[in-house]
Amino acid sequence: MQISFQAIGGGSSPVGGPAFTGSASRLAPVSVTPGFRALVGGALTVRAQRDAEIVAQGDPADHCYLVISGCLRTVTLMEDGRRQVGSFLMAGDLFGWELMGDYDAAAETVTPVVLRRIPISALEVLAERDLNFARRLRQMGADQLRAARERMVLLGRKTALERIATFLKEMAARLPADGGGNITLPMSRLDIADHLGLTVETVCRGLTHLRRTGAIALDRQDFRILDGSALDAAVHQTLH
Amino acid sequence: MQISFQAIGGGSSPVGGPAFTGSASRLAPVSVTPGFRALVGGALTVRAQRDAEIVAQGDPADHCYLVISGCLRTVTLMEDGRRQVGSFLMAGDLFGWELMGDYDAAAETVTPVVLRRIPISALEVLAERDLNFARRLRQMGADQLRAARERMVLLGRKTALERIATFLKEMAARLPADGGGNITLPMSRLDIADHLGLTVETVCRGLTHLRRTGAIALDRQDFRILDGSALDAAVHQTLH
DNA sequence: CGTGGGGTTGAATTGTGTCAATCAACGTGG
């Protein structure tokens, strides 16, 4: 896959507007720090269409990216093609800043995206000057570790149905809903499967099961939680 | 389970001696920083026997611990008792410093241990003054994230035999070997199983399989890698 | 010299994967 984004110059429009409501993990987004806002304001804007590779596994991590709009996935590939999607990145998420070395996973676009690309070195300079920002970075690192550990429990110990139910609740918390409470999943069933350590078929069966038991409404990419407690409860059942 | 360690006063013996050879993940241990050595030198020494809980899941993370000797596990429990062992901690490892909030997992001793307990606040003060140390902390955070992501691939996409082989190679890299290349695993089969997202029986069968195929020698807690490439190769086979 | 807690092995079961067919949605070109 080729990198295929068009850089369109150092944007100057302020960041932190309405695009950021619905940001990640119920925390204030990185952009709250004035110094960081300035940094982002001067950063290169990057646009890319669907299924573009923004960074490759093994690339030196000299830039990080702030997601303005759209959705990305981080992908780790095994030599034989088995794939693990580590996380999905949404508007407001910053990625690639924590690594100190090479990227350990590729970042690919799930939908068309708009990003701001920031040199890591600029981030470090800012962190040294702005203690508030440094603290926020550490907070983000801690959050990522916490999330990674939760994911280990999910992948190591949860059943297929539990994983799917957990995923839906996660997405419901992160993605915006329309008036009727409907949420549109940006990613394919394959992406979901590779995120949950399952196959496409199992994901489908799980979703169908949740729909049939009345926990969710489902229509292609759109879903709505009808009965949150049923989602929690369904969790110990089997699929047959 | 009750906390059951005996504090034996602020130790003054220097840290960084032979106990640290064979430290974590082929990186220089934290103790290389002079400021940190001083911090550790003044820290409270904590001893605990086997199966003691050093920190509980949900406790405020106001202290972190440097492992001087022995082995610990980090444990996440689900309400119904399913257990996930996130990682094993060996001599030279520092844990509990990255969290900014509550511990997201318990830390329990696998063997009798000797630890140094350091207030997080002291760590932060040091990090602000000693840029080298701050950088090392960030490096450790990055390493943990990397390890967590590798673990996701293992738990999400690898077969039982692959997980077991991977685990053995990890342990061979972290634990000291005696003259004959023999390594003693400090943890039980149950701990291994909960670390790999498997059952005790599957771990046993996997180990037996590797022994029968000549990849390893195995006698209770002791093992030796006879054929490293067989370990890698065995990886795609089934157990029957 | 029992006793009990790991560890190992075997047989049966089952949750999830694999393989395959069908369907729905969409773009394309005649």
Next chain:
DNA sequence: CCACGTTGATTGACACAATTCAACCCCACG
């Protein structure tokens, strides 16, 4: 506007890897 091919989603039948259930072994320790 409609056949056509393509791609992703869904469903079914079957296979199999790993779990579950159970028995047994082996030491360590009272």
